[in-house]
Each structure stands twice: as C-alpha cells, then as structure tokens.
Amino acid sequence: MIAQAVANPVRLDAVALRADFPMLRRTINGCPLVYLDNAATSQKPQVVIDRMQRFYTEEYSTVRRSIHLLSAEATRAYEETRRTAARLLNAPETRQIIFTKGTTEGINLVAHGYGRKFVREGDEIIISATEHHANLVPWQMLCEEKGARLRVIPVDDRGELILEAYEKLLNDRTKLVAVGHVSNALGTIHPVEEIIRLAHAQGIPVLVDGAQAAPHMPVDVQALDCDFYVFSGHKACGPTGVGVLYGKTEWLERMNPFLGGGDMIESVTFEKTTYAPLPHKFEAGTPPIAEVIGLGTALDYLCRVGLEAIAAYEQTLLEQATARLLAIPGVRILGTARRKAAIVSFVVDGIHPHDIGTLLDQEGIAIRAGHHCAQPVMTRYGVPATARASFAFYNLPSEVEALGAALEKAIAIFGG
Amino acid sequence: MSNKSLYGEQIIYLSKHPKNFRPIEGADYKCEGANPLCGDRVTVYVKMKDDDTLDDVAFQGSGCAICMASASMMTTSVKGKKKVEAEQLFEEFHRLVKGELNPAQETHHLGKLTMFENVSHYPVRVKCASLPWHALRNALEKKAVASTE
Ligand SMILES: Cc1ncc(COP(=O)(O)O)c(C=O)c1O
Numbered sequence: 001m002i003a004q005a006v007a008n009p010v011r012l013d014a015v016a017l018r019a020d021f022p023m024l025r026r027t028i029n030g031c032p033l034v035y036l037d038n039a040a041t042s043q044k045p046q047v048v049i050d051r052m053q054r055f056y057t058e059e060y061s062t063v064r065r066s067i068h069l070l071s072a073e074a075t076r077a078y079e080e081t082r083r084t085a086a087r088l089l090n091a092p093e094t095r096q097i098i099f100t101k102g103t104t105e106g107i108n109l110v111a112h113g114y115g116r117k118f119v120r121e122g123d124e125i126i127i128s129a130t131e132h133h134a135n136l137v138p139w140q141m142l143c144e145e146k147g148a149r150l151r152v153i154p155v156d157d158r159g160e161l162i163l164e165a166y167e168k169l170l171n172d173r174t175k176l177v178a179v180g181h182v183s184n185a186l187g188t189i190h191p192v193e194e195i196i197r198l199a200h201a202q203g204i205p206v207l208v209d210g211a212q213a214a215p216h217m218p219v220d221v222q223a224l225d226c227d228f229y230v231f232s233g234h235k236a237c238g239p240t241g242v243g244v245l246y247g248k249t250e251w252l253e254r255m256n257p258f259l260g261g262g263d264m265i266e267s268v269t270f271e272k273t274t275y276a277p278l279p280h281k282f283e284a285g286t287p288p289i290a291e292v293i294g295l296g297t298a299l300d301y302l303c304r305v306g307l308e309a310i311a312a313y314e315q316t317l318l319e320q321a322t323a324r325l326l327a328i329p330g331v332r333i334l335g336t337a338r339r340k341a342a343i344v345s346f347v348v349d350g351i352h353p354h355d356i357g358t359l360l361d362q363e364g365i366a367i368r369a370g371h372h373c374a375q376p377v378m379t380r381y382g383v384p385a386t387a388r389a390s391f392a393f394y395n396l397p398s399e400v401e402a403l404g405a406a407l408e409k410a411i412a413i414f415g416g
Numbered sequence: 417m418s419n420k421s422l423y424g425e426q427i428i429y430l431s432k433h434p435k436n437f438r439p440i441e442g443a444d445y446k447c448e449g450a451n452p453l454c455g456d457r458v459t460v461y462v463k464m465k466d467d468d469t470l471d472d473v474a475f476q477g478s479g480c481a482i483c484m485a486s487a488s489m490m491t492t493s494v495k496g497k498k499k500v501e502a503e504q505l506f507e508e509f510h511r512l513v514k515g516e517l518n519p520a521q522e523t524h525h526l527g528k529l530t531m532f533e534n535v536s537h538y539p540v541r542v543k544c545a546s547l548p549w550h551a552l553r554n555a556l557e558k559k560a561v562a563s564t565e
Pocket of ligand 1: 001040102209212
C-alpha cells in the first residue's frame with residue numbers, strides 16, 4: 001500500500017513515501033544510499049515488487065492464447081495496465097497504447113512502421129541537438145537506408161532549443177519531427193506544445209520521447225496533440241523490459257507492423273497474412289507479462305502520489321540543488337534553461353566527472369558520470385562528459401545537502 | 417578515507433602534473449586509445465632504439481585522474497625497457513588492477529605501479545587504468561587505435 005494518501009495535489013510527504021522503497025534502506029560503503037541517478041532508472045516501490053511476485057506465485061499464465069481460466073485472468077490483468085497507461089497519458093482509447101520493451105524500442109517501432117512506409121529519398125526528418133541516442137540513431141539509420149536527410153534543431157548556450165531555427169527547418173519534404181520532452185543530459189523541458197503546433201501547421205506528425213517526462217510531470221497527449229509519445233517503465237517506478245508507445249489511431253492503422261509473429265495476426269496463409277487490429281498488430285510474440293502487470297501497479301502508484309505533486313516537489317529539489325552547487329567555487333552547471341526538470345548536469349574545474357562519480361560513491365551518493373548517451377550534447381558544450389544528479393519525488397532536501405557536502409569534500413581531496 | 421581509497425596522493429599529484437605529457441616528433445609508433453563509454457582519450461608515442469629498447473615514451477590526451485596518472489606512470493615505467501619487458505609489465509599491471517596479482521605475495525616487476533592496487537576494488541575503473549597500456553601495446557603492434565571495449 002501507499003504509505004500516505006496524498007490529499008493536497010501540490011504537496012507530498014517524501015519522508016513517508018520513502019518507506020515504500022526497500023532499496024532506499026540500503027547502505028553503500030557504510031553510508032545511507034543517496035540515490036540521485038533517477039534519470040537512468042528509478043527505484044521500485046514494494047507494491048510493484050509484490051505484484052510481480054504474486055503474479056508469478058499465484059496467477060502465472062500466458063495471455064491471449066489459451067482457453068483456460070488462468071490465461072483469461074492474466075489477460076485481464078495485462079490489459080488493465082493498458083487502461084492505466086491510457087489514463088496516465090489521457091489517451092482517448094486504450095487500443096492506442098502499445099507495449100514495447102521501452103523507449104528505445106518504441107522509437108524504433110515508429111522508425112520502422114512509419115519511417116519505412118512513408119519516408120522516401122530526399123525527405124527530411126527533424127530531431128533536436130539534445131536528443132538521447134535512442135532518438136537519434138534510429139532516424140539516422142532510416143535516413144541512411146532511404147536516402148533521406150536528418151535535420152537538427154540547434155540549441156542555445158542555456159540548453160534551450162532555438163525555435164526560429166526550427167521553423168526554418170520545416171518544409172514540404174519534412175516527414176516527421178522527433179523530439180525529447182525533457183533532455184536527459186541537460187534537464188531542459190522542451191516547448192513540445194509549440195513544436196507540435198508548428199509542425200501540424202504544415203501537416204507533419206511529431207513523436208515525443210517522454211522517457212524523462214512521463215514519470216515526473218502530468219502528460220496529456222490530447223492537449224499536446226502529439227502523434228506519438230513513448231516512455232520506459234523502468235524510469236517510472238516500474239520493471240525493466242517494458243515501455244509504452246502511444247500513437248494516434250490513424251497513424252497506427254496505416255503503419256507497417258514492427259515484428260512479425262504470433263499474436264499480431266488475424267489470419268495467416270502462405271500467400272498472405274492479415275494483421276490483427278490495434279493494439280495487437282504491434283505486439284508480436286509472448287510479451288513480458290509480469291512486467292506489464294508490474295508496470296500497471298507502478299503507474300497506479302505514481303498517479304496516486306500525483307504527478308502534479310511530483311512535479312512541484314521535484315522543482316523545489318531542483319532549485320535547492322542548483323543553488324547549493326553554484327555556491328561551490330569551480331562548479332559549473334550545464335543546462336540553465338528557464339524551464340527545467342530536476343536534472344542537474346555539472347562539471348568541476350580540474351576534476352574529471354568520473355572521479356567525481358567515484359568520490360561521491362564513496363559517500364554513498366549515486367550519480368551518473370559520462371556522456372549520458374548524448375554525445376552531440378557533450379560536443380556542443382565542449383566537454384567529454386559531465387556529472388549528473390537527477391532527482392525523484394523520494395529524494396530529500398537533506399540528500400541535496402549531502403551531495404553538496406560530498407562535492408566540497410571531493411574538491412578538497414583534489415586540492416581545491 | 418578508507419585504506420581502499422582509489423585516490424592516493426601520488427595519483428592525484430600525477431593526474432595534475434603528468435610526466436612525459438607531450439608528443440614525440442618522428443615517433444616510431446603511435447596509437448590512440450579511447451574509452452567510448454567515458455570519453456577518456458590518450459595518444460601514446462614510442463621511439464625505439466635499434467636493440468628493441470623503448471628509448472622514449474610519451475602521451476597526450478584527456479581523461480580522468482586514474483587514466484592520466486596511469487599514463488604518466490606507464491611512460492616512466494617502460495622507458496628504457498626492452499619490448500618484451502614492457503609487455504610483461506603490462507601483463508602484471510593488468511592482473512594487479514583486476515585484483516589477480518597480490519603485490520605483497522607474488523614476485524613482480526611493478527615497482528611504483530603498485531600505487532594502482534586499489535583500482536581492483538573499483539571494477540568500473542579498471543578500464544581507466546589500463547587504457548594507456550592498451551594503447552601502448554597496440555602501438556608496439558603497429559595498430560593505429562586501441563579501445564577498451
Ligand atoms: C530521453 C531519453 N530517451 C530515451 C532513453 C532510452 O530509454 P531506454 O533505455 O529505457 O529504452 C532514455 C534513457 O536513458 C532517455 O533519457
């Protein structure tokens with residue numbers, strides 16, 4: 001059960017909610033774990049772990065294929081997650097929710113199903129300069145295959161996309177715009193509403209990579225009017241190996257299937273196969289059933305904590321962390337956009353991000369150090385790597401302070 | 417800090433003031449080593465003598481403290497050694513940082529390189545310490561690039 005019912009939509013009790021997360025009781029090198037690598041993956045509440053365990057111990061069966069009661073029950077639980085995900089994203093219909101392995105597979109599904117079908121030689125696809133490799137490489141591969149061209153929305157020094165440049169990129173050869181909702185490397189919340197509006201004015205569909213947004217803020221795909229929205233379960237308190245793709249029905253119906261196999265067909269002869277209706281057309285093979293069911297529990301959990309409350313609370317952590325780190329001489333934050341999620345990417349004069357990562361780890365503080373699968377962003381800012389602290393609703397102000405203190409200690413070890 | 421600390425004073429000092437941090441004009445061998453995961457990048461230069469001795473060894477590049485200090489120590493350790501001796505040293509060093517060689521119990525030729533012993537407690541950092549050595553070995557094998565991947 002959730003530790004505390006959250007009545008007020010903009011307040012949450014992080015101390016109470018922490019009790020739901022067994023991993024947060026761990027110690028690292030004798031120190032309590034301070035987990036600030038939430039952009040990589042989030043910790044799991046006990047309810048998710050319990051739900052998956054219960055499925056395996058009391059309910060386990062396949063979905064959709066068999067006639068027996070267990071399979072009917074498993075199918076019902078599996079499909080319940082589709083309803084929960086539709087509610088989370090405010091999707092009009094549950095059949096618009098496709099289960100994938102995660103964000104990466106969701107984007108590849110669209111690159112394949114939409115891209116292979118509708119993109120031709122000389123066409124263009126627009127992405128942004130801050131994309132995760134997952135929203136870059138599939139489009140690059142598609143462009144290479146089709147002889148199409150990848151165009152890139154530039155980013156300014158603060159980490160904000162330059163919309164005037166974007167407007168100039170849009171033209172009648174543009175076949176798709178694919179942008180992140182929130183940059184995992186810089187934390188910028190991109191103006192996706194505006195990006196979508198401008199694309200739609202020219203009849204161009206837009207995919208939004210919501211990996212860093214869906215777990216941290218309310219998302220309404222109808223208000224955004226995006227054509228595709230993808231996110232990963234494991235960054236949203238859910239299990240690994242499962243994610244969600246939302247798509248507009250008209251596109252999903254016109255697209256090619258991704259994988260061929262069982263469960264995605266209506267009828268098969270050696271001459272011809274007709275595909276199953278949505279969403280099953282895109283879910284070939286036996287899916288990760290326990291993971292989908294666990295994801296449902298995770299998304300329910302997030303909804304009960306409240307995504308508005310989560311967003312508001314994480315903003316307070318972001319403000320505190322920004323101020324605390326900037327107060328340390330030699331620390332520079334990359335990504336100073338006006339609208340940011342609780343991701344702080346930083347570098348320290350004279351200390352490589354990997355050394356910062358190891359020194360913080362010795363204090364029990366888990367951050368990420370590296371290029372964050374966004375090498376073009378590192379190139380843009382002229383650094384090989386950054387250190388990145390990324391927050392979740394179960395992080396505390398005292399953990400932000402621990403980060404600041406450990407960073408000061410690291411700087412002292414390196415002789416200031 | 418604990419006695420398993422990665423960052424001894426010497427390592428920190430060498431990372432900031434690496435020795436032989438320069439190119440070698442007319443090097444006989446040159447190889448760039450890169451760790452694509454973290455962006456560490458070093459180029460190792462070697463000038464040989466006729467008798468298979470490493471006459472001069474130097475490096476350039478950027479990386480974490482472990483990588484920089486290791487590159488610096490490597491250049492000073494292999495300079496003046498025969499090629500086979502340098503290769504043996506790499507083999508011992510590699511086992512040291514992987515925790516497979518206990519310098520207190522085994523005979524070895526590591527000398528001051530034992531300052532990297534604690535790297536073995538940090539498996540994700542082994543590549544940082546060994547990258548310059550991979551580059552050196554590939555240089556001696558006349559390859560242009562080395563990767564820890
Ligand atoms: C913005 C963004 N897109 C895509 C991904 C890829 O997600 P996954 O590895 O779960 O497929 C990530 C995760 O690292 C991300 O942060």
